[in-house]
Amino acid sequence: MLRSGGADLTIAGGVREFGRATPAAIAVRDGDRALTYAALDERSSRLAGALLAAGLGTGDRVGLLCGNRLEYPEIAAGIAKAGLVLVPVNPRLTAPEVGFILGHSGARLLIADVALAVPEVAVRVVALGDEYERWIAAAPARDPRVPVDERDPFCIAYTAGTTGDPKGVLISHRSRCLTFYATALEWGLGPGRRTIAVAPMYHGAGFAFAYAAVHCGATVSMLRSFDPVALLDLIDRERAQSVFLVPTHAQLIREAVGTVPALPSLDTLYFNAAALPKVLKEWVFEAFPGAGVHELYGSTEAGVVTNLRPPDARRKAGTVGHPWFATQVRIVGPDGRPVAPGEPGELYSRSPYLMNGYHENPAATAACTTEDGFLTSGDIVVADEEGFISIVDRVKDVIITGGVNVYPRDVEEVLLTHDAVAEAAVVGEPDGRWGERVVAYLVCRRAIEAPALDAHLRQRLAGYKVPKEFKVVAALPRNAAGKVLKRELRSTP
Known part of the structure; x- marks a missing residue:
């Protein structure tokens, strides 16, 4: 009897595959710079070799302190090729906050944009720019292919959410790869498609939806910092078809430009991070008439949980749709029992996108998970008779x-x-x-x-x-x- 099998899922997989399948296709654009898939594959392999030559071993952590830029996808892929773990750091954090993340994660090396205020840290710092280019140029172009288990973390993403101290969310290769493929299916990120990295890639959703492009054979263009006019110009110039935004982006576009110019290439907009207010959503429909509008809901810990698709976007405005691919939800009252349609309850989800847990914080992990594998969202929701879910509020709010x-x-x-x-x-x-x-x-x-x-x-x-x-x-x-x-x-x- 034949048994299905294959290589473990790894976030470097897509770069390797399309480096061979479509080597001349553009993977990443950043202003006047661009990388083909062949170059992305080679440069990420060189980075992997440089990291290993620096003495790092399987499972060691590497910090990355920078905004959206050309190197972000290659650094993520190179760290994965070396069997290491990415620790993305928000460049807006203070020096003590950066120090906490590097110390708590156990990062042994930091790659940083020195145009930012890089704090004094007790690890080796490699500066993006000339130093980084010399470092990877001296390394072999051969992919080291260090084996990793797909259920091992590719990343420790630090999030304080809206309350509490920073916690390191352990996200596995399998979780993210399945997210990438489902993203490509749902929001049109695949070979020949084009998107923009608008949300910061150091955040979970920003990374997932930008890196999904290079994992699935599309082209992603970097927006270095958010500017409403610059975004619209970039969508037009790059002929972007699918773009991920947060509600704040839509609000800023509305305030800055009023009337959005025609963007004939744009066919898909998808929103996350916070509920899209009904008033603002109506403006989005009017401002982007050629785009199907999705509203999804999720978290760094749970991944994508629900999605409201375009056919129901107006009819069910105010909801976040149904559970996403391969996702189960449970809505329970204070007594732990499922609530009836129309009654508020706390939302739990179970899916292949869930985190592995919180890094070195088993108590916090146990507090938000159940014995049968469900994770609480910390949100109070209501499901209607058709199963459409509305976010009522955070439990703590x-x-x-x-x-x-x-x-x-x-x-x-x-x-x-x-x-x-x-x-x-x-x-x-x-x-x-x-x-x-x-x-x-x-x-x-x-x-x-x-x-x-x-x-x-x-x-x-x-x-x-x-x-x-x-x-x-x-x-x-x-x-x-x-x-x-x-x-x-x-x-x-």
Whole structure:
């Protein structure tokens, strides 16, 4: 009897395959620089050889401190070819935060963009640019093909989410490779297709959806830093067909350009990181009439959990769709029992995309997983009779005022229907009488008085949901994924 088999899945696999299948095709563009698949394959092999020559061994960790640039895919592939583990570092972090990540992960080497503020660290630093080029040029072009188990981590992604201390999420080769293939199937990233790396690649989603292109034979163009006009120009110039954005990107495009020029190549937009407000989603439909709009939901720990596809995008606006490929979900109440349709409950998921756990933090891993392999999202959701899932709010963000639950997203959605409000975040703050009071932080397009906002909300919300206070701020604090950091708002004086 024949048995199915083959090489273990590894994130270097796609680069190797298309380095032979389509060697002359462009894999990566960055301004006036470009890499063919043959060059990407060769350069990543040279990097692997340089890392091994530096004394690193299977499973050792390598930090990468840089933004979106040509070298990012080759560094990820080269680290994998050497059997090592990538530790992506957000260049916006402070020196102590970078030091914590490198120390906690046990990184033995850091590749860094010296145009950034690289802190003093106790590991060898290789500077991108001339030093990096000399380093890999001196290494052999032969792929070392260090064997790795597909269930071993290719990456430790540090995330604080919206609460808590940084935790290192262990993401396996198998998890990410399956994500890449499903991404290619769902959002059109395959041979001959073109996309843009808009979200930062040091973040889980930004990496997954940009690197999926080179894993599956497409072309990815780097957007070094987000600028609405530059993005639209790049989509037009590169004839990009499929682009991943977060809601903040759409909001910034709306504020900056108003009317989006025709982009005939663009056929797919997909959004993640935070719920796409209904008002903003309607603008996206109007601004990009030729693109099918998807809204997905997931996390670094769980990968993609759900997707709302274009045929249902308007009919089920406000939901995040059904469970994604090979994903099971469970929605349970406080007693751990499944809830009925229309009732809020905590969302758990089980899929091949789940993390291996938190690096050196078994207690945190145990706290968010079940014995039968489900992982909590930490979100409260509602599923309707057709199984479409709506995110109600983070479990930790639910406000209990006078013994009654208030879900901040309900209030935020109504605030955004006022034409003076560009962005809104609602939090609970301590209150001696009510336990917590509802407070709204707003980014406004023009001056607006609190009584006018109060009146607008009271026509649409129960009185106990109406914020007791409105605070206008210049910008909402966000993490790399575009999620609002509500813990920072709660600490705002």
